[in-house]
Amino acid sequence: MTTSSIAVTGLIAGGAVLGALLGLVAYVTLLERKFAARMQSRIGPYRVGPHGLLQPIADGVKLLLKEDIIPTDADKRIFTLAPLVFVVPCLMIFATIPFAPGLGVADLNIGVLFFMAVSSMEIVGLFMAGWSSNNKYALISAMRAVNQIISYDLPFIMAALVPVLLTGSLKLSEIAHAQEGLWFIFYPVLGQLGFIAFIVASVAAENRVPFDILEAESELVAGFRVEYSGMKFAIIQLGEYAHVLGTSFLGSLLFLGAWAGPGPWWLGPGWFLLKALLIFLLITWVRWSFIRIRVDQILQISWKLLLPLTVLLVMATAVTVVMRSGTGE
C-alpha cells in the first residue's frame, strides 16, 4: 500500500470513528441521566422529543448559542487552548481500539501503552484550564487534579497490565483474540481482582464520584471548569465523557472479551458496544450511590492501598504466567 492510500484510509477511518464517537458521547449523557433518574425515583429528561431522545441535541444547540465569556484577568491564549489540549487526548485514545477483528483506526503494537500515555496527557489541559482562569476555586481544583490523576494513573496501568501479562502482548487486538476461550474477568482470582482494581482506578482517574473532589460542586462549584461557558464548556464535557467511554471500551476489551458474543461476526461491534455501555453503567451506578471522600483520603487509598495491591497482582500474574508456560497448558 502506498503512503498516500494509507493516509487516506487512515483519515477516513479516523473521521468515521470520530463522527460515531461524538454521536455516541452525546447519547451516553442521556443514558446516564435517565439511568440515574430511575435510581432516584424520578424520570430523567422526558419532554424534549419522545422520552427525552432529543435532549442531547437541545443541550448542544443551547451550548452553541451561549455567550463565550473570558474573564478579564485570565490568560487568554491558555484559556482558549486549554479545552483543546484537554479534549484531543480524550478523543485520541479511540485510535488504538479495534472495534472488530481488523476494524480499527490504528492497531498499534503498543496499543495499551499508547492508550495509557495519551490518556494521561489530558491532565495538562486540565491544569491549563485551572491556572488560566484567574480564580482561586479553579486553581485549588487544578492542583487537586494533578495530585489525584497522577496518583491513580499508576494503579490504572498496573491493573491493565494483568491482561497484558496473561496475553503476552501490548497489542489490543491480540488481547481480544486471547480471550476467545475464556474472558479474563472469569480468570480465577486474578481476573476478578484485576477488573475491580481497574474499575476503581479508572473511576478515580476520570474524576468521577466518589473521587470527584476536584469538581466538588458543593464546595468548588465545578472546579477547574468554573469560568468556562458555551462551546468551550461543551468541549470539556465532551472530553470527559469521551474519556469515560474510552476507558469503558478498554475495560471491556481487556476483561470482557471485546467483540466475543453469540451470533455472526458482524454482530461483534454491537456486543463490544454493549459491554462498554455495561461498564459505563457500572461506573454510573457507583457514581450515584456514594458521597465523595476528601482529597487526602483519596490519595491515601491510592498510595497505601491500591498501588501495593495492584503491584502484588501484577507480580502474581507474572508468576502464574511463568508457571503456566513452564508446565504447559
Place this chain on the structure above:
Amino acid sequence: MNRIQAKGFFAETAQLVGAVVRAMRITFITFFRKPVTVHYPDKPRAYPDRYRGLLALVYEPDTGEEACIGCRLCEFVCPPAVIKVEMQKGEKRNYAKTFTLELYACEFCELCVQVCPTDAIVMMKSFDMATADRREMLLDKDRLHAIGQQFPVSWATGNKLRDMQAPPKKAPGEKHGGGEA
C-alpha cells in the same frame, strides 16, 4: 449496623466491601420502583379540600348577588396589607365599590378568609396563575369574581373555619381566659 470501624486490614476491607455492596443495593432496588414523578400539567394534581390557592370573591349561592358587603375586615387583618376596599352603601345592605388585591404580595395565610363574616372572599383549589407581567396579578373586583367562577372553591370559608375553632358554648357566668373578643 455496625458503625465501629473494624480493625485490621482484612476486616476493614471486608467492611468496606460490605458497605459498598449495601449502598449499591439500595440504589438498585430503587431503580425498579415506580418513579414518584407526576406529569404536571399533563396530569392534574389532586388538591386537598382545604387547599389555600388563589383568592377570589364569590356570589351568594341563593340570591346570586355579590357576597361582599364591603366591611373591610379583610383589609385590616391582612398582614402585608394587600387588600384595599371601598365601601358603597346600599339600602338593604352595603357593597364593595372597589376591591383590589395585590396577589404578587399576598402571603396566602388565609386570615382574610377567616375573618370574612359573609364568606365572600375564599381561596381556590388551584394556584394556576403564572404571568409574565406583575401588573396582571393586581386583581380588581371583576377579576376576583372571574377567578371565583373558574376554579373549584376550597372547603375553608370564614364561617366554617370559625365554627371549627370555636369552643363549645360555656354556661353563662364562666369566662374565657385572657383578653376580650
Place this chain on the structure above:
Amino acid sequence: MSADTAIPVVRTLDYTGAERLTMNMGPQHPSAHGVFRAILTLEGEKVVAVDAVIGYLHRCHEKLAETLTYAQYPSIASKTDYVAAMTSELAYVMAAEEIAKIEVPKRAEYLRVLVAELQRIASHCLWLGTWCMDMGGALGGGATIFLYCIRERELVLDLFESLTGARLLYGFHQVGGVRYDVPEGWMEQCRQTIDLIDKRIDEYQEMLEGNAFFLMRTQGVGVISKELALDVGVCGPLLRGSGVAFDLRRVAPYSSYQDFDFRVPVETAGDCFARYRVRMAEFRESIKIVRQIIAGLPEGPISSRPGLKSVAQVRVPKGEAYTRVEGARGEVGCYLIGDGTAKPYRMKWRGASFSNLAVLPHIIPGHAVADVVAIMGSVDPVFGEVDR
C-alpha cells in the same frame, strides 16, 4: 472572630507570610445553606481562621411584630425558621398565652405536639438530604440520598397540606389553640406515612452508616467538646451530640410533652457523626410520639378562644414572658412584652441557628476545606432564624 468591627477586605491571591490564602465562601454558594458568608483563611488545604458574616436575610421580624397584632403575626412567625415552621409559630403564641394566662385545650396541645413532631421529621429529612448533597455533590451519590429524603419529606408535607392547606408556611397556630382540626381520614394517612418513613429511614441508615466513605468524612470531624458547647451556648442536636443531656421537651416540658413517652438521644463523641446519630435517633423518637398521639387524641375544642373575627381580637395585658420550644435545630425562644393593646411592645426571637453558628470559628480551623461543608451541614443552620 476578627477583633475589629470592620468588614474584612477579601484580597486576591495573597502569598504573604506563611503562604496564606483568603477565600470567600458564599453568600452565593451551593452549600451555604442559605445566605451565609464565610471568609476562610487557608494554608494550603487547611483552614486557619474563619470569619462568619451573616445578615444577608435580615427582614426586620422583630420590628414587624411591633406593627402587627397577635392575630396577624403567627403566620409571619413561620418565616423565621421556614424549614420547621410549626415550631417557630409555637414559640410566639405560647409567649402571648403565657402573659395573658390563656388556657389551651388538651386537644389543641396534643395537635401542637403532633405537628411539631411531624415537622421535626420533615426538617430532619431536609437536613439529611442537603448534608449528603453537600458532601456528595449535586451530581452524585449525595443527590441520590437528597432525592430520597425529599421524597419522604413530600409525604409529610402532603399531610400538612391536607390539614392546613399549605405546604411550607402554615399559620397553623393561634393564640388560644390551633386554627385547623384534623379532617376525615387524616389520622389513617398519617399512620401510613409514619410507617413508610420508618422503613425508609432504615434504608438511609443502610446506605450511610456502614459506609466507610461516610465514616471517613464525618468521624472525628468538627468535634465540639462538652465545655465548648456549654461555653458558646449551642443548643439542640449539637448539644446532645457533645454529651449534654438537655432537651427542652424533658427539662421544661411545654404543651403537654410530659404526657408522652420518649427517649432523649445523647452521644458523647461530639463530632459530625455523633450529631448524625442524634438526629437519626430523633427521627425514631418523633415517630414514637406521633404513634402515641394517633392512638389517643382527646376530643374537645381546638381553641379556647372564639374564632378570629377581627384583627384586634386578642389583647394581651401588660407583662413579659420568654417561652422556649425545642425546635428541630435547638432552642427557639420568643421574648414578648405585652402592653395591654393588641400589638406587642417588643418581641425578640432567640434563633437556634444563630447561637449554633457561633461555634463555627472554634471548630473549623484545623480542618480541610472539604470538611467545612461537612461541619456546616451537621450544624444545620437555617438563615431565616439567624438573620430574622
